[in-house]
Amino acid sequence: MRLAFVSDIHGNLAALDAVIADMSHRKIQCVVNLGDSLSGPLLPLETADRLRNFPWLHVAGNHERQLLRLPVERQNLSDAYTSSQLNPLVKNWLASHADPADPRLQTAQIWPEQFGHDVALCHGSPRSDIEYLLETPEGEAARLASVREIEERLAGLIPENISLLACGHSHVPRTVRWRSKLLIVNPGSVGLPAYDDDHPYPFSKFHRIENGSPDARYAVVEKFGGLWRCELISVPYDHESMALLAEKRDRPDWAHALRTGWMPRV
Template structure:
């Protein structure tokens, strides 16, 4: 079994196309998209059309939930821009994604023809689509979560037979394996390598995520001899075209993050 994991495309069609091209020679059997596919000031409609043409499996992220369920006047600027771009066909397609509000952890029986029965998926953590699983915001940055923190966030929701748990949301490419053999993989973000967030956390009210590179990220996981291995992949692409588009949309913060993989300092 050889799977590709993507997440957090955020309407960056150029990055998505670069990742798709990179996958072509990797003997991928199935691609799983872990959510936050469209929201942002870039190309949400065009990205939706591209994704609709692909035989991928999709889990909804927090931005899918916000676009579909919040009144537009309550949406933030990136979600509201996306909401105004989408037509009914694409909104219906988005609503068909596996919904984190209906099932906190998506196990393989949802897609038995594609995934092994030891695979589970979530966008953030098994208990929340806005919680990082492998990182902990502290002050203005985010550190690697301790295993005790990860176990708390798993909240007893991952059955013992699961050996691969895929997550997204933090945009940080990372893999962690427990002593018991559970491999947790975050493929990183296809389309947004840096961002700022003021969502409240126990040790932080504002933090930055910065990967330090403009590259698109995804992961390939493979099962051999009953164990999963992971390759975290970094793909260069024409990020300047997307940065210029962000500037045209009056989003210099996105433009800076897309160019540098870091957020601007005052």
């Protein structure tokens, strides 16, 4: 089976369409969306309508949870704008792939009917939708997580038979070959190549994620000789149209990120 993983579209319809066009040349058999599909100042409703037209599988991200469970007055700017645009049909669609368990926790999902018994999926880490699995914020940047940190975040939640674990959330395209057997894949972000975050971490009170390119990202995986291999793909698209839209919505931070893949410095 040849799988594609997308994640963190964040309402960027132009980037999503570029990824869909690129996939059409790659003989993809199944596409999995790892969450955070709509939130942002761009085109959340139009993005939802596009996604609903494809037979993709969807994992809920932290922004799906926040859109569905937090009152608007407690939502951040991106979620609040998105909430104002969504109709009941789209909210019901989001709820259909949201995690029904503890809203702050998202254990890895295993769908043997689609992938067999060796693939697991999550948005953040197997224990939380707001935890990076492969990155650790330190100071104002995010570094590759240490062996010990990844071990703690997996925390015995991935069965021994799993050989492919896909995650998103950090927007950083990366693969880690864990303990020789398990391939961990983060496809990066389709729609937002950079952002900053003031959520406190043990080594950081404020950090930036920056990929240094405006391109849309996704991943294709395929099994050879009993092991999964991954291609991390970077797709150029008309990012200026989305940057102009972010400016129109009074989000210059998004506009700069969409144009450059970096966050502005003041």
